[in-house]
Amino acid sequence: xxxxxxxxxxxxxxxxxxxxxxxxxxxxxxxxxxxxxxxxxxxxxxxxxxxxxxxxxxxxxxxxxxxxxxxxxxxxxxxxxxxxxxxxxxxxxxxxxxxxxxxxxxxxxxxxxxxxxxxxxxxxxxxxxxxxxxxxxxxxxxxxxxxxxxxxxxxxxxxxxxxxxxxxxxxxxxxxxxxxxxxxxxxxxxxxxxxxxxxxxxxxxxxxxxxxxxxxxxxxxxxxxxxxxxxxxxxxxxxxxxxxxxxxxxxxxxxxxxxxxxxxxxxxxxxxxxxxxxxxxxxxxxxxxx
Amino acid sequence: xxxxxxxxxxxxxxxxxxxxxxxxxxxxxxxxxxxxxxxxxxxxxxxxxxxxxxxxxxxxxxxxxxxxxxxxxxxxxxxxxxxxxxxxxxxxxxxxxxxxxxxxxxxxxxxxxxxxxxxxxxxxxxxxxxxxxxxxxxxxxxxxxxxxxxxxxxxxxxxxxxxxxxxxxxxxxxxxxxxxxxxxxxxxxxxxxxxxxxxxxxxxxxxxxxxxxxxxxxxxxxxxxxxxxxxxxxxxxxxxxxxxxxxxxxxxxxxxxxxxxxxxxxxxxxxxxxxxxxxxxxxxxxxxxx
Numbered sequence: 001x002x003x004x005x006x007x008x009x010x011x012x013x014x015x016x017x018x019x020x021x022x023x024x025x026x027x028x029x030x031x032x033x034x035x036x037x038x039x040x041x042x043x044x045x046x047x048x049x050x051x052x053x054x055x056x057x058x059x060x061x062x063x064x065x066x067x068x069x070x071x072x073x074x075x076x077x078x079x080x081x082x083x084x085x086x087x088x089x090x091x092x093x094x095x096x097x098x099x100x101x102x103x104x105x106x107x108x109x110x111x112x113x114x115x116x117x118x119x120x121x122x123x124x125x126x127x128x129x130x131x132x133x134x135x136x137x138x139x140x141x142x143x144x145x146x147x148x149x150x151x152x153x154x155x156x157x158x159x160x161x162x163x164x165x166x167x168x169x170x171x172x173x174x175x176x177x178x179x180x181x182x183x184x185x186x187x188x189x190x191x192x193x194x195x196x197x198x199x200x201x202x203x204x205x206x207x208x209x210x211x212x213x214x215x216x217x218x219x220x221x222x223x224x225x226x227x228x229x230x231x232x233x234x235x236x237x238x239x240x241x242x243x244x245x246x247x248x249x250x251x252x253x254x255x256x257x258x259x260x261x262x263x264x265x266x267x268x269x270x271x272x273x274x275x276x277x278x279x280x281x282x283x284x285x286x287x288x289x290x
Numbered sequence: 291x292x293x294x295x296x297x298x299x300x301x302x303x304x305x306x307x308x309x310x311x312x313x314x315x316x317x318x319x320x321x322x323x324x325x326x327x328x329x330x331x332x333x334x335x336x337x338x339x340x341x342x343x344x345x346x347x348x349x350x351x352x353x354x355x356x357x358x359x360x361x362x363x364x365x366x367x368x369x370x371x372x373x374x375x376x377x378x379x380x381x382x383x384x385x386x387x388x389x390x391x392x393x394x395x396x397x398x399x400x401x402x403x404x405x406x407x408x409x410x411x412x413x414x415x416x417x418x419x420x421x422x423x424x425x426x427x428x429x430x431x432x433x434x435x436x437x438x439x440x441x442x443x444x445x446x447x448x449x450x451x452x453x454x455x456x457x458x459x460x461x462x463x464x465x466x467x468x469x470x471x472x473x474x475x476x477x478x479x480x481x482x483x484x485x486x487x488x489x490x491x492x493x494x495x496x497x498x499x500x501x502x503x504x505x506x507x508x509x510x511x512x513x514x515x516x517x518x519x520x521x522x523x524x525x526x527x528x529x530x531x532x533x534x535x536x537x538x539x540x541x542x543x544x545x546x547x548x549x550x551x552x553x554x555x556x557x558x559x560x561x562x563x564x565x566x567x568x569x570x571x572x573x574x575x576x577x578x579x580x
Contacts, residue, residue: 017436022461023444026436077399082391101372102447105395109367110436112399116406117431120424130420134410137427141407146307146316146400154313157392171312 001044001280004057008043008064009035015065015118029099029107030114034072037090039288042067042180044281045209046188049202052268052275055192062122063136063187066115070144070180073111074153076104083157115140128191136187143183152176159242169242177217178210185209198271205267209282212260215253216286218243222250257286291334291570294347298333298354299325305355305408319389319397320404324362327380329578332357332470334571335499336478339492342558342565345482352412353426353477356405360434360470363401364443366394373447405430418481426477433473442466449532459532467507468500475499488561495557499572502550505543506576508533512540547576 012034019028043064050060079086079094080101086094096104119137122128128136142148152175159168185206189199222245244253264282268275302324309318333354340350369376369384370391376384386394409427412418418426432438442465449458475496479489512535534543554572558565 021437023436023441023448025448026441026444030436073399077395080392080395082395102370103444105367105370105372106440106444108399109363109402110440112402113431113435113438113440116427117435120428120431123421123424130424131413133424134413134420134427137406137424138410141403141410145403145407146313146320147311150396150400150403151313151316154316154393154396158313158315 001277001284004044004047005040007057008040008068011043011061011065012068016069016114025099025103026107026110029095029103030072030111032092032098033076033089033095033107034069034111037092038068038071040064040068041213041281041285042071042184045181045184045278046191048275048278048281049185049188049194050192052202052271052278053189053192053194053198054272054274055188055194059126059128059191060188061126062118062128063140063184063191066118066140067180067184067187069111069115069118070140070149073108073115074144074149074180076108076111078153080104083153112144132190135190139183139187139190143179148175148179148183149177152179156241162242165242166247169244169247172242173214174207174210177214178207181210181213182206201267201270205264205278205282208260208263208267209285212257212264212282213285215244215257215260216288218245219250219253219257220288254286261286291567291574294334294337295330298330298358301333301351301355302358306359306404315389315393316397316400319385319393320362320401322382322388323366323379323385323397324359324401327382328358328361330354330358331503331571331575332361332474335471335474335568336481338565338568338571339475339478339484340482342492342561342568343479343482343484343488344562344564345478345484349416349418349481350478351416352408352418353430353474353481356408356430357470357474357477359401359405359408360430360439363398363405364434364439364470366398366401368443370394373443402434422480425480429473429477429480433469438465438469438473439467442469446531452532455532456537459534459537462532463504464497464500467504468497471500471503472496491557491561495554495568495572498550498553498557499575502547502554502572503575505534505547505550506578508535509540509543509547510578544576551576 016031016034017027019031021027046060046063046067047057050057075089076095078084079089080096087097095107116137119133119140122133123130152172156172156176185202186199189202261282265279268279306321306324307317309321311317336350336353336357337347340347365379366385368374369379370386377387378384385397406427409423409430412423413420442462446462446466475492476489479492551572555569558569
């Protein structure tokens with residue numbers, strides 16, 4: 001897995017315009033927030049899903065880069081003073097703390113746009129068929145859009161300090177983080193040449209995976225250490241955010257996360273050994289400490 | 291031309307998720323800033339370029355919607371307090387004045403993302419070939435990205451109150467507005483089935499058109515009326531922005547704009563009568579009062 005993370009870093013380094021490209025400040029800022037950090041979970045999920053359906057990792061390079069750029073953009077915008085107002089991310093000052101708010105907004109915009117450019121370059125760079133490319137663009141756009149990730153963020157910031165409600169909590173998380181995981185997994189499967197049945201099981205995996213991830217994320221915000229997480233802890237409570245531990249308590253939340261991972265493995269039951277990386281990622285997600 | 295503008299409005303209305311789709315506030319906000327106003331110049335350019343190379347307008351519907359969504363997103367983000375801090379746009383309060391800064395940022399993000407989703411739906415909705423679709427995605431992403439529109443905006447806000455310099459001014463405008471015009475025109479031409487020679491002439495047209503537009507825009511900011519423009523006037527000077535009238539004076543700027551329009555017509559010299567809408571748009575651009 002460590003080797004794949006290094007591979008993702010190198011793909012991102014090659015994909016992002018060099019820091020000396022005009023306008024330098026923008027490209028420096030894009031690289032500052034995208035390179036050198038992060039679990040690269042979305043990229044790994046795309047690669048693992050591609051492998052699981054019998055594809056080759058190389059064909060996911062464009063999608064891996066696009067996913068990490070979209071993820072980086074969403075963190076930059078989420079950290080803005082008008083949103084979560086965070087100072088620390090991946091152990092470094094947040095983008096707007098270094099480059100100012102205007103450049104932070106524009107850096108996010110540019111990363112989101114470059115993500116789609118990179119997908120559109122897949123046929124030329126990696127020999128991905130045009131039809132598959134178009135399907136992957138649609139997966140990413142749906143996952144990141146107004147009824148995906150951005151929709152989840154809107155409900156999250158709108159619901160702060162309101163009474164906790166299970167449906168709202170589920171909406172927020174299945175959209176804010178779950179939708180991009182789903183795009184990563186389904187996109188990777190499409191690039192690996194998945195048939196409809198495989199795609200359905202990967203989608204089922206994605207839904208349980210997203211929930212397990214988010215519950216663990218909420219737990220870590222309550223129990224983790226700033227040094228490990230690379231970001232401030234306890235901020236959910238300060239912001240009055242909806243979280244699983246607040247709704248169910250710590251113990252039941254942990255049980256729920258374990259249940260989700262079990263469902264992940266269940267969804268992969270009929271998959272061959274090539275799906276082991278995906279299985280590993282599902283088990284990893286609730287054991288992590290950052 | 292009026293009929294086409296109405297057509298664009300109706301395409302946008304159908305393309306944007308209904309206001310009652312969850313999260314309602316986001317979809318309301320997207321519709322607030324995209325519908326009911328604007329010259330729809332980018333959509334018209336795409337349609338006109340498609341016609342000019344012998345294509346059918348219907349095949350540009352997806353691109354027309356995508357372009358206007360990208361344009362709307364860029365205006366929302368440009369108007370933010372951390373950027374130009376504008377209160378008025380198209381005669382209405384700017385998005386963040388109505389919905390707040392956080393929703394304004396996210397509305398822009400969602401519109402940009404939906405633009406790419408809409409392009410990826412072109413094969414299914416309008417029978418556009420997959421390969422053409424991928425090429426159009428790349429045109430839009432390049433035009434809107436870090437070395438296109440966003441790049442221009444970065445240099446614009448970074449260069450405020452600095453000494454005027456012809457190269458910088460040209461960089462800002464050829465990127466901030468010119469790049470998206472170019473994507474509109476080249477994308478429309480690709481959808482119309484343009485050959486390489488036609489595409490080269492359309493690109494030449496695009497460069498002169500972008501310059502003519504921006505010079506006129508700068509002139510209108512100095513000489514226009516708030517009522518006609520639907521936005522505050524004289525703001526360029528207040529913000530210490532680089533403009534053509536500040537660099538060359540009003541008269542020489544007007545002469546330069548006329549020269550650009552002449553070059554637009556020159557680029558279309560070998561095009562048939564079907565290019566008349568494009569010719570009309572070029573002449574219109576320097577005669578407009580808003």
